[in-house]
Amino acid sequence: MSEKIVVKNLVKVFGGHPQKALSMLKAGEPKDEILKETGLTVGINDVSFTINQGEIFVVMGLSGSGKSTILRCLNRLIEPSSGSITINGTDITKLKDKDLRVFRQERTAMVFQQFALLPHRTVLQNTAYGLEVKGVEKKQREDKAVAVLEMVGLKGYEDKYPDQLSGGMKQRVGLARALSNDSDILLMDEAFSALDPLIREEMQDELLSLQQKMNKTIVFITHDLNEALKLGDRIAFLRDGALVQVGTPEDITNNPANDYIVKFVRGVDRSKILTTGDVMKKPQPFITTRDGPGVALRIMKEHGISSVFVVDREKHLKGVITVDLAVESRNAGIQSLQDVELPQGPVVREDVPIQETLGIIAESKLPMGVVDDNHKLIGIIVRGSILAALSSDKGGDGDA
Amino acid sequence: MPKIPLAEVVDRIVDWFTDTFGNSLDAFSDTFGDIIKGLQNLLAFLPWWVIIIIFALLAWKASGWKLAVGSTLGLLFIYNLKLWPAFLDTLVLVIISALVCIIIGIPIGIMAGRNHKVNRLITPILDFMQTMPSFVYLIPALMFFGLGKVPAVFATVIFAMPPAIRLTSLGIRQVPEDLVEVGEAFGSTPWQLLWKIQLPVALPTIMAGINQTMMLSLSMVVIAAMIGAGGFGAGVLYAIGQMKIGMGFENGVAVVIMAIILDRLTQGVGRSFRTDDKDN
Ligand SMILES: Nc1ncnc2c1ncn2[C@@H]1O[C@H](COP(=O)(O)OP(=O)(O)O)[C@@H](O)[C@H]1O
Ligand SMILES: [Mg+2]
Numbered sequence: 279m280s281e282k283i284v285v286k287n288l289v290k291v292f293g294g295h296p297q298k299a300l301s302m303l304k305a306g307e308p309k310d311e312i313l314k315e316t317g318l319t320v321g322i323n324d325v326s327f328t329i330n331q332g333e334i335f336v337v338m339g340l341s342g343s344g345k346s347t348i349l350r351c352l353n354r355l356i357e358p359s360s361g362s363i364t365i366n367g368t369d370i371t372k373l374k375d376k377d378l379r380v381f382r383q384e385r386t387a388m389v390f391q392q393f394a395l396l397p398h399r400t401v402l403q404n405t406a407y408g409l410e411v412k413g414v415e416k417k418q419r420e421d422k423a424v425a426v427l428e429m430v431g432l433k434g435y436e437d438k439y440p441d442q443l444s445g446g447m448k449q450r451v452g453l454a455r456a457l458s459n460d461s462d463i464l465l466m467d468e469a470f471s472a473l474d475p476l477i478r479e480e481m482q483d484e485l486l487s488l489q490q491k492m493n494k495t496i497v498f499i500t501h502d503l504n505e506a507l508k509l510g511d512r513i514a515f516l517r518d519g520a521l522v523q524v525g526t527p528e529d530i531t532n533n534p535a536n537d538y539i540v541k542f543v544r545g546v547d548r549s550k551i552l553t554t555g556d557v558m559k560k561p562q563p564f565i566t567t568r569d570g571p572g573v574a575l576r577i578m579k580e581h582g583i584s585s586v587f588v589v590d591r592e593k594h595l596k597g598v599i600t601v602d603l604a605v606e607s608r609n610a611g612i613q614s615l616q617d618v619e620l621p622q623g624p625v626v627r628e629d630v631p632i633q634e635t636l637g638i639i640a641e642s643k644l645p646m647g648v649v650d651d652n653h654k655l656i657g658i659i660v661r662g663s664i665l666a667a668l669s670s671d672k673g674g675d676g677d678a
Numbered sequence: 679m680p681k682i683p684l685a686e687v688v689d690r691i692v693d694w695f696t697d698t699f700g701n702s703l704d705a706f707s708d709t710f711g712d713i714i715k716g717l718q719n720l721l722a723f724l725p726w727w728v729i730i731i732i733f734a735l736l737a738w739k740a741s742g743w744k745l746a747v748g749s750t751l752g753l754l755f756i757y758n759l760k761l762w763p764a765f766l767d768t769l770v771l772v773i774i775s776a777l778v779c780i781i782i783g784i785p786i787g788i789m790a791g792r793n794h795k796v797n798r799l800i801t802p803i804l805d806f807m808q809t810m811p812s813f814v815y816l817i818p819a820l821m822f823f824g825l826g827k828v829p830a831v832f833a834t835v836i837f838a839m840p841p842a843i844r845l846t847s848l849g850i851r852q853v854p855e856d857l858v859e860v861g862e863a864f865g866s867t868p869w870q871l872l873w874k875i876q877l878p879v880a881l882p883t884i885m886a887g888i889n890q891t892m893m894l895s896l897s898m899v900v901i902a903a904m905i906g907a908g909g910f911g912a913g914v915l916y917a918i919g920q921m922k923i924g925m926g927f928e929n930g931v932a933v934v935i936m937a938i939i940l941d942r943l944t945q946g947v948g949r950s951f952r953t954d955d956k957d958n
Contacts, residue, residue: 355859383865394856398878408864410874459864 282463282495283329283352288361290347290519293318296359309518321347323519324361331462334489334496336510338503338542344519345499349467352497353386354378365463383412387456391468393448395440401427401451402436408459419458426458427451430484446477453485457492464496471500482508503542507531507551515539527551548668554635555628557667558648558657564589567596567616571607574599574615585623587647587655588615595655598623598644625649628656632664639664692821707823714774714827721766726757729766733939741946748942752935761910761932768899768909768936771827775834775895780888783839787846787887788872791880797847804840812837812898816905830907838894845887849880885948892944896937910936 291299291312299318302311309320322344329335337345350356352363354370362369365385373381387408395404402423403410409419427436430450440448449469456464470478482505489496500506506513507527515522515530515538523535531551534540563577564587578586578601585600597620607618623644626635639646639661648657696703721729730753738746756765790797815836819829853876861871877884903911910929917926 353863355862379865379867381865382863386863388859388863390856390860392854392856394854394860396857396860396875396879398881407860407874411861411864411866411870455864465863 280331281328282331282333282365283497284362284364285328285348285352286326286362286364288322288325288348288351288363289359290320290322290344290351290356291318291359292321300360320519321356322351322358325516325519325521326361327514327521327524329495329497331495332493333511334498334509336498336500336506336513337516338500338506338510338513339516341501343516345501345516346467347519348516349465349497349499352463352465353382353388383408383459383461385461386463386465387459387461389449389452389456389464389466389469391471393440393445393452393472395448395451395455397440399439400436401432401438401440401443404440404451405454405458407455412459423454423458426454429457429488430454445473446481449473449481450484453481457488462494464494466496466498468499468501470505471502478505485509504550515542528553528556532556549633549636550631552632552667553628554626554630554632554646554648554659555657557632557663558628558659559663561587561647561655561658564655565599565615566590568614570613570615571599571604571618574604575601575608578604585644587645587658588620589655593654595625595647595649595653596620598647600644623647625653626659627651632667635659636664692818696821703822707828710831711826711828714770714831717774718766718770721770722763726762730754730757737939737943737946740943741949745939745942745946749939752939756932756935759928759932761913761928764909764913764929765932765936766909767907768896768911768933771830771834771899771902771907771909772892772895772936772940775831775838775898776888776892778831778835779839779842779891779895782835783842783887783891784846784884787843787884788850788877790843790847791850791876792872797851800843804844807836808840812901816901820905825906827907829905830902833905834895834898834902834907837898838891841890841894842884842887845890846880846884849883849887850876852883853879882948885944889941889944889948892940893937896933896940899933 289300289303291303293299293316296318299312299316299320302315303320303323307315309323312318312320325348327335337348339345347356351358352365352370354373358371361371363371365381368381370378370381396407399407402420405423405427406414406419409422414422424433424436427433430453432447432450432454435443435447440451443451449472452469456466470481473481485496486509498506498509500509507530510527512524512526513530514524515535517538523530523539525533528551530539531543531548534543563581563583565574565577567588567590574586574588578584585598588596588599590596596615599615599618599620603618603621607615612618621644624635624638624642624646626638626646626648628648628650635646639659646659647655648659650656730750733753734746734750737749753765756762786800790800812833815833816829819833823829823832857875857879858871861875866874899907899909899911900914901911903909903915910933913929914926914933917923917929
């Protein structure tokens with residue numbers, strides 16, 4: 279994993295003559311105080327993070343927390359007040375006008391919240407805009423635009439104008455325009471926020487499947503945690519221009535750094551984030567194939583359960599034995615479970631979102647086993663523990 | 679309290695100006711007069727019906743068959759009133775004035791639209807230009823260029839240019855922020871940003887400014903005739919002097935017809951940029 283974008287101590291103060299505000303920030307004065315004293319707004323307050331090549335890095339936070347400002351610092355649509363932004367080894371805060379233009383043409387492409395299509399241009403001409411600005415010849419850039427439009431599912435719409443398209447289609451054009459100049463970094467500012475929920479999900483899936491092929495570095499801004507968890511390889515939480523937590527979706531949901539994030543996380547559909555590994559219990563009790571039906575019955579009685587997992591010596595899962603089957607086998611005089619045809623309950627790996635297991639568990643009479651690559655039993659899932667996980671507020675005190 | 683010598687100061691300035699720049703003013707006036715004469719000769723050379731057809735075609739392109747029919751009928755009416763030479767005179771005056779307004783006004787408007795300081799600087803000047811009674815412009819026009827078409831164009835341009843500047847500046851400033859960001863994010867030069875994004879998006883507003891400019895130049899027709907513009911204005915002035923009410927009315931109606939045609943034409947052009955309803 280190589281570092282693609284390294285942001286160090288980024289500060290943005292809006293307004294002229296930020297020196298005083300900057301030194302107040304250094305002294306640790308709060309935003310409100312600085313606004314009162316200098317009249318300047320602190321947009322970004324000393325933010326550092328690293329984005330890896332090929333990663334979808336989501337920046338998440340409430341409205342006004344500075345998400346757009348951070349994104350626009352990355353291509354200098356907004357000039358940082360201080361700090362450094364190193365992309366592919368170059369500190370882009372130092373680029374002069376001409377080099378900055380080349381950097382924007384070659385390295386970055388942007389997708390906008392309100393689509394920002396040029397109304398006087400056709401879909402094709404909009405898509406080719408970046409290449410046109412670069413000076414790519416007409417035939418060549420239009421061929422490229424046609425190909426990219428086909429990739430985002432807009433074949434046949436080349437000659438339409440933006441006002442003839444639906445919101446979802448407009449953003450596909452926005453995406454096509456960003457993809458057509460082959461830059462390795464995509465900057466997406468709430469790109470799907472203006473879309474209807476169904477279309478939004480569709481676009482998220484589309485982006486993920488495109489990303490599998492393209493392997494770009496994507497910085498994605500959103501205020502929707504479900505979107506962040508779905509798309510993000512890592513998520514950065516912003517609050518009042520400062521970074522609160524950076525981590526994988528699992529980190530964020532399982533170990534929220536503070537109450538601010540807890541509040542976000544509470545609204546989330548946990549079944550999409552929690553995996554079978556998160557909710558499984560230790561595989562106890564279990565019995566081995568060498569044991570007989572009598573042992574099985576005794577253990578079930580001890581634990582007050584109606585079935586138990588059966589494994590071999592290396593803990594490979596062999597099946598499940600129920601009370602009824604155990605009684606029947608004992609009456610038939612069977613000594614070892616090796617000689618019994620064991621029923622197979624549902625089995626999953628440990629990295630499956632529990633949302634996907636809910637249906638199976640509801641259908642099945644037998645408990646669900648969690649196994650590793652070698653089919654070894656590493657955990658069991660019972661309905662009770664899923665319900666507990668879905669309703670719990672890990673890290674929160676319940677009503678903060 | 680003694681009177682502040684405002685009139686004397688202005689006289690001095692104009693004197694100094696004509697003394698210092700007299701020769702270049704003459705040269706400019708001659709060249710410009712030649713251009714006007716050239717256009718006039720060209721139009722006079724074309725048969726009247728060719729001009730009517732040209733108008734009909736433009737109207738049809740800009741707006742549709744209704745305007746084409748309307749402008750044809752209107753121009754036929756002017757021809758029938760035997761006002762064709764006056765029509766050509768006035769047309770040349772309006773076209774040249776509008777062109778000068780566009781050539782000077784739009785770049786100024788662009789600068790004002792892209793730069794707040796320029797905008798703040800020119801706004802009071804434009805206010806001044808528009809509130810000054812239009813007669814007043816005849817005086818420096820006469821001083822610099824004497825009698826004739828050139829001073830008429832000069833006075834008309836000063837009076838008619840402000841909307842072209844104002845609406846260009848407004849149009850540029852109204853281009854949505856995120857469209858400008860598109861230009862910058864994809865690495866456009868300032869020039870590309872202007873030509874590929876700001877001007878096309880601002881075009882309907884700019885066309886509205888050009889439309890207003892044309893209407894204002896037409897409203898100067900009679901006043902400009904006082905310093906030798908000719909055309910319908912001369913007819914009106916003559917009719918007033920001779921108390922020929924009917925003749926004055928004919929010229930007035932001709933101005934109205936021309937105004938309506940030019941108004942609909944330029945509006946049509948503006949609209950056709952706005953809603954490009956290409957077939958689905
Ligand atoms: N051009 C600007 N001038 C002054 N303040 C600004 C400007 N742009 C953004 N801000 C302020 O900076 C803060 C962060 O804004 P922004 O990055 O747009 O937030 P977000 O995208 O998270 O909603 C807000 O308080 C906003 O008011
Ligand atoms: Mg924003």
